[in-house]
Amino acid sequence: MLRNVLLAVAAACIGVSAASAQGAGANFPSKPIRVIVPFPPGQSADIIVRLLADKIKKQSGATVVVENKPGGNAIIGASEAARARPDGYTLLMAGTTAMSAAASMNANLPYDPVKSFTPVTGVALNSYVLVVKPDYPANSVQDIVELARKSPGKLSFGSGNQSSRMAAELFKTMTGVELLHIPYQGTEQAMSDLVNGQITMMFNGVMTSNPYLKRKDLKALGVSSQAREPELPDVPVIGDTVAGYSFIAWQGLVAPAGVPRETVATLNRLFTDALKDGEIYARLNGLGMTVWPVSQEELGKVIAEDKVKWRMLVTKAGIPVVQ
Amino acid sequence: MTLVESLLAGFSVAATPSNLLFCLLGVTLGTLIGVLPGLGPTATISLLLPFTFGLDPVTSLIMLAGIYYGAQYGGSTTAILINLPGEASSVVTCLDGYQMARQGRAGTALTIAALGSLFAGIVGSFVIALWGPVLADFARGFSSPEYFALMVLGLVAAIVLAQGSLLNAIAAIMMGMFIGLIGIDRTSGVARYTFGQPELFDGIGFVPVAMGVFGLVEIAVNLEQTQGKRQVLSQVGRLWLTRDDVAKAYRAVLRGTGIGCLLGILPGGGAVLGSFASYALERRVSRDPARFGHGAIEGVAGPESANNAAAQTSFIPLLTLGIPSNGIMALLMGAMMVQGIAPGPEVMTSRPELFWGLIASMLIGNLLLVVINLPMIGIWVKLLHVPYRILFPTILIVCCVGVYTLNNSIFEVVVMAGFGVFGYAMRKSGCEGAPFLLGLILGPLMEEHLRRAMLISFGDPSVFVTRPVSAVLLLIAVLLFAFAVIPSVSLMRAKTFEED
Numbered sequence: 001m002l003r004n005v006l007l008a009v010a011a012a013c014i015g016v017s018a019a020s021a022q023g024a025g026a027n028f029p030s031k032p033i034r035v036i037v038p039f040p041p042g043q044s045a046d047i048i049v050r051l052l053a054d055k056i057k058k059q060s061g062a063t064v065v066v067e068n069k070p071g072g073n074a075i076i077g078a079s080e081a082a083r084a085r086p087d088g089y090t091l092l093m094a095g096t097t098a099m100s101a102a103a104s105m106n107a108n109l110p111y112d113p114v115k116s117f118t119p120v121t122g123v124a125l126n127s128y129v130l131v132v133k134p135d136y137p138a139n140s141v142q143d144i145v146e147l148a149r150k151s152p153g154k155l156s157f158g159s160g161n162q163s164s165r166m167a168a169e170l171f172k173t174m175t176g177v178e179l180l181h182i183p184y185q186g187t188e189q190a191m192s193d194l195v196n197g198q199i200t201m202m203f204n205g206v207m208t209s210n211p212y213l214k215r216k217d218l219k220a221l222g223v224s225s226q227a228r229e230p231e232l233p234d235v236p237v238i239g240d241t242v243a244g245y246s247f248i249a250w251q252g253l254v255a256p257a258g259v260p261r262e263t264v265a266t267l268n269r270l271f272t273d274a275l276k277d278g279e280i281y282a283r284l285n286g287l288g289m290t291v292w293p294v295s296q297e298e299l300g301k302v303i304a305e306d307k308v309k310w311r312m313l314v315t316k317a318g319i320p321v322v323q
Numbered sequence: 324m325t326l327v328e329s330l331l332a333g334f335s336v337a338a339t340p341s342n343l344l345f346c347l348l349g350v351t352l353g354t355l356i357g358v359l360p361g362l363g364p365t366a367t368i369s370l371l372l373p374f375t376f377g378l379d380p381v382t383s384l385i386m387l388a389g390i391y392y393g394a395q396y397g398g399s400t401t402a403i404l405i406n407l408p409g410e411a412s413s414v415v416t417c418l419d420g421y422q423m424a425r426q427g428r429a430g431t432a433l434t435i436a437a438l439g440s441l442f443a444g445i446v447g448s449f450v451i452a453l454w455g456p457v458l459a460d461f462a463r464g465f466s467s468p469e470y471f472a473l474m475v476l477g478l479v480a481a482i483v484l485a486q487g488s489l490l491n492a493i494a495a496i497m498m499g500m501f502i503g504l505i506g507i508d509r510t511s512g513v514a515r516y517t518f519g520q521p522e523l524f525d526g527i528g529f530v531p532v533a534m535g536v537f538g539l540v541e542i543a544v545n546l547e548q549t550q551g552k553r554q555v556l557s558q559v560g561r562l563w564l565t566r567d568d569v570a571k572a573y574r575a576v577l578r579g580t581g582i583g584c585l586l587g588i589l590p591g592g593g594a595v596l597g598s599f600a601s602y603a604l605e606r607r608v609s610r611d612p613a614r615f616g617h618g619a620i621e622g623v624a625g626p627e628s629a630n631n632a633a634a635q636t637s638f639i640p641l642l643t644l645g646i647p648s649n650g651i652m653a654l655l656m657g658a659m660m661v662q663g664i665a666p667g668p669e670v671m672t673s674r675p676e677l678f679w680g681l682i683a684s685m686l687i688g689n690l691l692l693v694v695i696n697l698p699m700i701g702i703w704v705k706l707l708h709v710p711y712r713i714l715f716p717t718i719l720i721v722c723c724v725g726v727y728t729l730n731n732s733i734f735e736v737v738v739m740a741g742f743g744v745f746g747y748a749m750r751k752s753g754c755e756g757a758p759f760l761l762g763l764i765l766g767p768l769m770e771e772h773l774r775r776a777m778l779i780s781f782g783d784p785s786v787f788v789t790r791p792v793s794a795v796l797l798l799i800a801v802l803l804f805a806f807a808v809i810p811s812v813s814l815m816r817a818k819t820f821e822e823d
Contacts, residue, residue, distance in 0.1 A: 067731065068730070068731055069730070069731055069732075070730050071521065071522060071524065071525050071730055071732065072521030072522060072523075072524040072525060073507070073521075073524055073525075075521040075524065076521045076522060076732075079521065105512065108519060110521075156778075156779065180778065182775060182778050182779060183509055183510050183775075184509075184775070185509050185771065189667070192466075192667070192668070192669065193466055193467070193779075196464065196466055198466045198467070198779055199779065211673075319512055320511060320512045320513050322507060322512070322513075322514045322517075322524075323514065323519070
């Protein structure tokens with residue numbers, strides 16, 4: 001932490017001396033690029049950016065500085081990024097929480113996920129797996145749907161974060177079954193309650209579920225992605241049963257709206273080059289994620305789609321919007 | 324894995340050069356702040372918290388734990404030498420320790436305090452090693468009703484065991500619970516008392532509050548009290564114990580260790596309670612209670628053993644259940660959570676190196692403490708001469724930097740300052756900071772578990788009494804609360820009898 005402060009100070013000093021000489025264009029980046037991470041140090045988003053910063057330094061010599069601005073469900077950090085100068089030197093490590101969830105659950109969000117930002121690049125994807133107790137009388141997604149139809153509102157699902165909840169809410173709306181939502185702070189306690197039979201099911205991250213599945217403390221019924229997960233080759237896709245179902249949480253880098261096109265292109269190249277590196281690929285897999293080195297246009301499309309999809313879900317599920 | 328194998332694995336973690344270094348750093352720092360009156364382990368740990376996030380989780384826990392039990396050693400030094408408790412848990416050590424020093428037996432008193440603490444510390448560490456896994460197995464069956472009952476018990480215990488007025492303790496807890504309401508409600512998603520400020524969505528941060536209520540208030544109170552000349556005894560006397568001393572003290576050490584271990588485990592318990600209970604017990608079992616208060620070695624040996632034993636065993640609820648039994652454990656819980664470790668029964672299986680490494684480090688740390696304390700008493704005494712006008716601005720700056728770097732947020736520095744003022748007002752009106760902090764931590768957890776338990780049971784409140792563990796815990800809470808009320812009843816009865 002102290003190191004970060006010192007780094008930031010050093011970065012600021014370099015920035016001042018270099019600022020006079022730089023314009024937009026060919027010599028970008030001529031000073032350190034600041035990435036605002038709206039989560040505390042040590043969370044996956046933070047670790048990913050630090051890994052990327054290290055790799056970029058080695059690949060191109062450009063300096064990327066991480067600045068943690070946690071709190072307010074990522075709204076604090078995202079607001080600051082939205083207000084920053086659109087010169088390409090301030091980026092936001094955005095994702096489902098800061099964009100999709102914040103926009104659909106807050107009436108007075110100080111920014112708009114689409115209008116306030118310029119998409120830069122996708123970074124990582126995280127899919128979910130539907131898990132139940134091993135002795136639960138359901139062996140497929142179809143079984144769960146039938147059981148839930150027989151006793152509406154008696155089957156429950158736990159969630160430790162908004163994305164996990166939304167994966168289940170989408171499942172609810174697409175199958176038309178009634179499930180009771182039991183919210184948790186973090187997935188640990190929810191997993192423990194699931195193993196103890198307090199709750200029926202949960203949509204949980206593939207990697208965090210893996211140890212439970214290996215110990216046979218839980219069994220997997222389906223994955224939320226469009227294709228089978230490499231870590232869980234035997235688990236079918238939920239979309240096979242529930243046509244059109246797909247839910248993936250994403251992380252990506254965005255800049256304040258109005259960054260010049262060529263600067264965005266340079267940034268995209270810097271980060272996607274790092275993401276395509278074998279070591280980064282392996283590290284992200286270790287964190288339970290798949291690298292997602294896509295163009296700015298593709299990230300922009302996902303952000304816009306998510307905004308609509310999540311708002312619809314929030315309305316249908318009756319989740320209260322923060323005023 | 325057997326206990327021996329686990330412990331050996333723990334030693335392999337604790338004995339790495341960096342972990343040994345941070346263990347030494349922690350216990351040295353702990354002794355130092357223990358010696359210095361006015362800077363307690365709670366304030367110190369909260370000051371250091373942001374700086375530990377860059378460390379490996381095991382390393383940071385080893386150091387922070389070292390500060391806590393190290394302070395139990397250091398606290399006795401000032402209590403014995405200048406009749407000033409360096410720590411709250413050393414208050415009773417003053418009673419007989421200072422008298423012993425006046426009789427020229429300061430060395431004996433310091434030695435028995437250190438050796439008693441060493442014995443208690445080692446026993447306490449083994450209690451964690453033996454009971455920890457058992458309790459964790461038991462805790463695995465815990466769900467929301469049990470957690471709710473446990474939180475209730477913790478809050479009741481905090482009320483009953485608080486010093487001073489019962490009403491003040493309840494008021495402090497209630498205030499803590501109210502502050503804990505701020506933020507977005509996790510169950511329903513409704514924003515409470517946030518006034519649309521994203522800074523308040525996650526609620527009021529625990530660390531800035533703790534630093535305000537403990538660190539800043541401590542400084543204010545210290546400045547307020549006139550820095551009068553303190554009499555320091557130049558004569559420390561011989562360090563070794565006589566045969567007579569040993570004969571008198573060893574039973575007290577054993578009893579102190581036992582009572583400390585037991586009270587440490589209890590939610591709301593900890594070192595302070597252990598030392599008071601042990602002193603009371605020693606007086607009661609002594610054949611010659613009149614010696615107490617006039618330099619009885621049992622009066623030093625018992626409480627000093629008890630506070631260190633309790634300091635070790637108070638880790639059990641945190642490490643096995645994920646429930647902090649006192650303010651310091653709550654700080655450590657925060658430290659673990661920031662590192663991405665959710666304290667609870669899972670820790671022992673998912674992070675065995677953390678659990679066993681910490682226990683092994685406690686054994687090493689206790690040995691280090693004796694080595695530090697005995698030969699270095701002369702140096703510790705000199706530190707008492709550091710003028711407070713130099714010390715307090717340093718502490719203040721470290722507080723502000725520490726809170727800011729936590730989340731890079733000026734808002735939290737303001738929160739700390741605000742709670743510094745609030746904490747001062749509380750202190751002046753006779754409310755303790757600890758129950759307030761426990762209310763702030765346990766309140767939101769209690770609400771969360773209550774509501775979740777009700778959701779899972781489809782609104783049937785009988786789950787709390789039909790599930791056996793929850794029922795027993797609630798029963799204990801009720802009995803404990805009754806005890807707190809009964810003394811006034813028995814006092815009335817005593818008066819009535821006197822008139823007969």
